Amino acid sequence: MAPIVIDGASIAGAIRSEVADAVAERDRHGLAKPGLATILVGEDPASAVYVANKIKACSQVGFEGFHHALPADSNFEAVEALIEQLNSDPTVSGILLQLPVPEGLDGAALSALISPNKDVDGLTPASAGALALGRPGLRPCTPAGIIELLDRTAIQISGSEAVIVGRSDLVGRPLASLLLERDATVTICHSRTIDLPEVCRRADILIVAVGRPELVAADWVKPGATVIDVGINRTDSGLIGDVDFAGASKVAGAITPVPGGVGPMTIAMLLRNTLLAVESVEARVSA
Ligand code: NAD
Numbered sequence: 001m002a003p004i005v006i007d008g009a010s011i012a013g014a015i016r017s018e019v020a021d022a023v024a025e026r027d028r029h030g031l032a033k034p035g036l037a038t039i040l041v042g043e044d045p046a047s048a049v050y051v052a053n054k055i056k057a058c059s060q061v062g063f064e065g066f067h068h069a070l071p072a073d074s075n076f077e078a079v080e081a082l083i084e085q086l087n088s089d090p091t092v093s094g095i096l097l098q099l100p101v102p103e104g105l106d107g108a109a110l111s112a113l114i115s116p117n118k119d120v121d122g123l124t125p126a127s128a129g130a131l132a133l134g135r136p137g138l139r140p141c142t143p144a145g146i147i148e149l150l151d152r153t154a155i156q157i158s159g160s161e162a163v164i165v166g167r168s169d170l171v172g173r174p175l176a177s178l179l180l181e182r183d184a185t186v187t188i189c190h191s192r193t194i195d196l197p198e199v200c201r202r203a204d205i206l207i208v209a210v211g212r213p214e215l216v217a218a219d220w221v222k223p224g225a226t227v228i229d230v231g232i233n234r235t236d237s238g239l240i241g242d243v244d245f246a247g248a249s250k251v252a253g254a255i256t257p258v259p260g261g262v263g264p265m266t267i268a269m270l271l272r273n274t275l276l277a278v279e280s281v282e283a284r285v286s287a
Contacts, residue, residue, distance in 0.1 A: 004153060004254040006228075011152050012145075012264035016061055019271045023062035034093040034278040035064035036120065036270075037086045041079060042072035042102040051098050057267045063274060066092060072102045079110050087115040093278035094120030096270070117281060120273040123169065131177045136280075138273050143175035145265025146207060146228055147182070153254055155205065155226045158183040163203035165189045165196065165216070165242070171209035171230055179205075196220075208242040218247030227255040230262045 023033060036058045040051045051067070058065045068082055079101070086092045095118045101107040116126040122140035130137030150157055162184040166172040176186045189199055200206055200220040208216050209230035221227055231242030241258030249255055256262055 003249050003252045005249075006149050006153050006254055006256045006261055008145075008149060008256060008261040008264045011149055012268035014152070015148065015265075015268040015272055016057070019268075019275050020061040022275055027062070031282070032091065032278070033062060033064045034274045035066060035091050036094045036096065036274045037066040037068065037089075037092045039068045039070065039079070039082060039086075039095070039097045041070045041074055041098075041105065044100070044102075047098045047100070051096075054096065054267060054270060057271060058274070061271050063271070064091065074102075074105070076105060076110070079105065080113055083110065083113045087113075087118060092118065093281070094118050094270075094274040096121055118277055120270055120277055122174070122273065128169070128174065131174055134177075134181055138277060139178065140170065140174045141266045141269035141273065142171050142230065142262065143178050144273075145269045146175060146230070146262060147178050148269070149228065149256065149262065149265060150205065150226065153226075155254060157205070160184045160204040161187075161202050162205040162207065163187045163189060163200055164207045164209070165193075165200065166209035166211075166230070168209065175207060175209075210242050212242055213240050214242065214244040216243040216248065218244055218251050221248050221251045223251050224253040225251070227252045228262060229256050229258050232258065232263060 038051050038054060040047060055065045055067055070079060086095050095114045097111050099107045112124050114124055116137060119127045119138050122138040127137050131139060157179060162179045164172050164175055167188050167190045172188055176188050179186045187199060189196055193199060197220045201222050203222060203225055205226045206221060207228040211231055213233040213235055227243055227248050229241035229243040233240050239259050245257060
């Protein structure tokens with residue numbers, strides 16, 4: 001039987017519309033627009049495109065956008081001062097420092113200065129710690145987007161055997177915590193895992209975030225399993241994922257394509273995080 005092909009573009013579109021509706025509803029109640037501040041240091045062309053896409057997505061859902069372009073030779077103190085100013089600005093709900101920053105600046109140390117209440121990327125040590133301890137906080141966009149894909153495809157997470165391939169701070173590790181929070185039995189694999197195919201074959205939900213074209217073959221997939229392919233690999237034949245999509249589609253019960261699966265979810269979740277950030281500040285003020 002053909003698998004369900006999980007349509008990330010349409011699920012991301014639904015999330016963007018929900019965020020836009022919430023902003024319009026806030027407007028009707030006289031509440032401020034959520035505001036996202038973006039910081040781009042230097043002129044890396046790829047980073048400039050990523051930031052431009054985020055700014056465009058913000059304006060499409062009715063957010064305020066505050067863009068700060070700093071010269072490539074900015075020192076740590078200059079970026080620090082800007083982050084501190086944005087931390088205390090009540091019109092700014094979320095702050096995004098586009099990484100990587102130019103050589104000579106410590107991007108991790110700068111990101112860590114972002115207030116946890118405004119950390120819409122969900123990647124600072126404070127946010128990662130809250131997630132690891134199961135405490136409330138803003139969650140990283142790509143892993144949170146994967147949970148949305150599973151939920152909106154009605155894939156049962158609780159009690160499932162979930163195998164994640166890749167242990168990065170951006171995807172694998174936070175995703176393990178999110179799946180654990182939802183009562184999956186979680187295994188994390190990495191480059192030193194012995195007999196990776198055998199571990200993958202245990203998975204009811206197999207998530208691959210490695211960055212190696214078609215690493216996962218069809219015979220690594222348990223019949224009927226859900227396969228989430230996070231990988232984005234640029235090849236001569238276009239963008240391909242970490243999973244052999246054609247082969248795995250013959251075995252899986254549900255599978256994400258590349259492109260059009262996980263990819264579109266990241267910006268959608270950034271928008272939702274910015275909305276959650278402003279709502280949680282308001283909830284604290286009125287409590
Ligand atoms: P990373 O390079 O930080 O981490 C890769 C992980 O894979 C490491 O933990 C490593 O141990 C593991 N690994 C490497 N070789 C392996 C092997 N042969 N077998 C098993 N594990 C192995 O990568 P990342 O930032 O997590 O990104 C992974 C992929 O996901 C990339 O293709 C990236 O482009 C993509 N990505 C997509 C999105 C999105 O769709 N929005 C977001 C983030 C990352």
